[in-house]
Structures are given as structure tokens and as C-alpha cells.
Amino acid sequence: MSGAGQKGWNRNQMAARAALELKDGFYCNLGIGIPTLVANYIPEGMHITLQSENGMLGMGPFPYDGEEDADLINAGKQTITELDMSSYFSSSDSFAMVRGGHINLSILGAMEVSEKGDLANWMIPGKMVKGMGGAMDLVAGVKRVVVVMDHTSKSGDPKLLHECSLPLTGQQVVDMVITNFGVFEIDRGKGMRLTELSQDMTVEDIKQSTEAHFDIAL
Amino acid sequence: MPSKVFQSAADALSDLTFNGMTLMSGGFGLCGIPENLIAAVHEAGMQDISIVSNNCGVDGFGLGILLDAKQIKKMISSYVGENKEFERQYLEGELELEFNPQGTLAERIRAGGAGIPGFYTKTGVGTLIAEGKEHKDFNGETYMLETGLTADVSLVKAWKADKEGNLVYRKTARNFNPMMATAGKVTVVEVETIVESGELDPDEIHTPGIYVQRVIKGTFEKRIEQCTTRSRGDV
Numbered sequence: 001m002s003g004a005g006q007k008g009w010n011r012n013q014m015a016a017r018a019a020l021e022l023k024d025g026f027y028c029n030l031g032i033g034i035p036t037l038v039a040n041y042i043p044e045g046m047h048i049t050l051q052s053e054n055g056m057l058g059m060g061p062f063p064y065d066g067e068e069d070a071d072l073i074n075a076g077k078q079t080i081t082e083l084d085m086s087s088y089f090s091s092s093d094s095f096a097m098v099r100g101g102h103i104n105l106s107i108l109g110a111m112e113v114s115e116k117g118d119l120a121n122w123m124i125p126g127k128m129v130k131g132m133g134g135a136m137d138l139v140a141g142v143k144r145v146v147v148v149m150d151h152t153s154k155s156g157d158p159k160l161l162h163e164c165s166l167p168l169t170g171q172q173v174v175d176m177v178i179t180n181f182g183v184f185e186i187d188r189g190k191g192m193r194l195t196e197l198s199q200d201m202t203v204e205d206i207k208q209s210t211e212a213h214f215d216i217a218l
Numbered sequence: 219m220p221s222k223v224f225q226s227a228a229d230a231l232s233d234l235t236f237n238g239m240t241l242m243s244g245g246f247g248l249c250g251i252p253e254n255l256i257a258a259v260h261e262a263g264m265q266d267i268s269i270v271s272n273n274c275g276v277d278g279f280g281l282g283i284l285l286d287a288k289q290i291k292k293m294i295s296s297y298v299g300e301n302k303e304f305e306r307q308y309l310e311g312e313l314e315l316e317f318n319p320q321g322t323l324a325e326r327i328r329a330g331g332a333g334i335p336g337f338y339t340k341t342g343v344g345t346l347i348a349e350g351k352e353h354k355d356f357n358g359e360t361y362m363l364e365t366g367l368t369a370d371v372s373l374v375k376a377w378k379a380d381k382e383g384n385l386v387y388r389k390t391a392r393n394f395n396p397m398m399a400t401a402g403k404v405t406v407v408e409v410e411t412i413v414e415s416g417e418l419d420p421d422e423i424h425t426p427g428i429y430v431q432r433v434i435k436g437t438f439e440k441r442i443e444q445c446t447t448r449s450r451g452d453v
Binding site for chain 2: 052053054055056061062063064065066067068069070071072073074075076077078079080082088089090091092094095098099118123128129130131132133134135136137140141167168169170171172
């Protein structure tokens, strides 16, 4: 699936790997970007209910051309559809679900993750700040938080760090990080271990691109 | 009792607007925004408005038209990334901005309307937004104090109202509207349809009319921010 000469997973492969974290009956919130692609890899026969934090459970696919409804959007403000299982509710009910620990899994993107599970994904000081939206609530309230992100920044700098340099979205909130290089599990507040390598990737490759300390548990 | 039904947005707001007022404005992105009432606020021309709203519209539509007219002094929002004029005014120091996590914003409004002056949440503990806020441990976890929010006037969009002011919302256009309806000293609602009392099923009313002082029937553009579709051939 990956291009010639490319090491590691592409976006779709990362999403497919993240989908392995789904379990039958889960209520899940998927963030914008690669996390949204996870919906394409829900195994046949598995019952997963997707929450959209603007006020919907049971998010359906994009509408057919001409059937879009301005009253029916997801948290990325894209037009979507409803399913037989769908329900609608207010923003306060939506975040009661989130904060109250009723959502099983949140999959979202990140700028930086620390070895203790701190997450930074909402603000770069000195640049225009758009706001945290629902990210702080999701990482504080959802039972299990999985980050899907590129292993390094566009300039090649590590994004898995001892300590985040950017302002935090949440402290000790991340349970797993899936990058194009591999999979890391985090014991919140304690440490990180490398549990899977993506294709053609070696532990040495990963060490060169990672600042965070990690144990190896392949 | 005087009727809650007013003839126009301007009519409904005529004796409610003043410089320096605080408004709540429902909607998520452009979905479920009170577009008629926002336009009437623009025409009323008051200045130095503080606005509680999850977002700030887009350039030239929704709350964006109040930004363009420099009527807004302060925004309390969770996400404002869709608006170039917002960015310009903020960077020039013309506009104050208070970011709240979306769930905290929703709960602050709910609390304000329910007579709850503050509540503890773990959202944002250990981040920039926790600075200066009271912290307290419950059952071994740390939480922080957030305060309830109210407004001079709440601007709400619903799908249907009856003449009692009972409201029904439609799909994800509900979002922040029900809480804002409870948190305004005066709540003004625009709807697509006004029906006779008794026509709405009492079991299916989302906002009881006690929270609603004024209702107008609007005309709606209902702009879509990101029209994403698939063609019938797609799997």
C-alpha cells in the first residue's frame, strides 16, 4: 500500500491500525484528519457508535449529492447523514457523555506527546490561536485516548518528547500513540513502551527520530 | 398576557439592545445560528458587545457581520478558526478573546441558566486555562472551579415554536441553543415555523416556553460551511 521506497505506514495504514483498538459495542469519538479515516476500517459486523460532539450519536456517512442538510453536520462542520441508531442532543448533554466517562474511546491527532502521556494539540504560541474546541474535554473525560500522528514534524523534529514544549491540551491523558513508524503504549504518568514497528522500520530508526524515553516491548 | 410572538427580528429586539451588553448566540459553526436576530443586532448598531458563542461565524455571515462592523468588544468561544477578520482584529488588539473548552462553555451556560454559580471539572487541569482558578481534590482526582454564565439577551434558533414559546430543534442545529435559552435575562428565539398551542407533542418539546420571552418567524439562508457529499456510485 505504501509508495515505492517509503518506509512506515501511510495515512490509511495508520487509520487501519487505530481501528484495531475498536471493540464491539464501543461509543467512539473520532477527531479531524487521520482519525476520521478510522471509520472506513470498522470491521464488518462490529457495532460501533460514533459520537459527534456537536450533538449526535450514530454518525452516518456523507450524504449523496444534492441530499445535504444544513442542519446535519459533524464537529468538523462537514455535512453528514443519520442512521437507524442515531440520536441528537444538546452540547451540554454531549459533553456530559464525554466528561462523565461514557465514551469508550477517543482517537485524535497531536502536535506533541510526552513520555508520561501529556498531549499538546491546540496552540502554537506566537501564531494565531484558533481555540481548543472540544479537545480538552475529550482527553480529560474519555476512558481511553489514542493519538494518531506523524512520528516527526514536517521539518523532521521529534514529536514524542520527554516534556511537551507547546501548551498542553491535557496532562497524563494519552494511552497509546500510533505513528507512521509504529505503536507506543503509555502508562499514564509513568512511561512509554514501543510495542509494534511499522513495515520496514527498525528500533534504531525510531530511536533516531524520538526524544522520549521508551522501553521496548515488541 | 401579551403575545410572545413578534412581527420581526428588529421588533423583537427594539427595546432590548444597548451598548456594552452581553449576548449569547446559539449555533455550532453556521449550523443552528440565529441568522435573522444577528442581522437585526447589526442593524440596531450597538457597540462594545460581549458575545458568548461557540464560534464567531465566517467572514460576512453569522456573527462575522458584527465583527466586520466592529460591534464586538469581547468573545467567549471554544473555536474561532474560520474567520480572517477575527484574526486581524484579535492580533491588532481590537478584540478581547476568552477561550473555553467546548464542554466547559456548554456547562457554564447550563449552570448559569440553572442558578448554579460555579462547578468543578477536570477539563483543562494542568493546562494554561487552569491558571488562577481554584483547584480541589475529589476522590483522589484534581478538579478546578468554573463559573456559570448568563447574558442580558440570548439569541436562539429553533425549528418550531408554538405560541407559548415551547421549542423543538432539528438535528444537530440544536447544539448550544437549549442551554442559551435558559441563560438569558430575556431569550429571543427565531424559528422556521410557528404553530398553534397544542400542535406540538408535549412529550417532544426540547425547551419549555418558560425560558422563552419572544419568538419570531425568520427567513433562512442556512449556509453550509463544508458541503461534503458522495456520489451514488461510491461504496
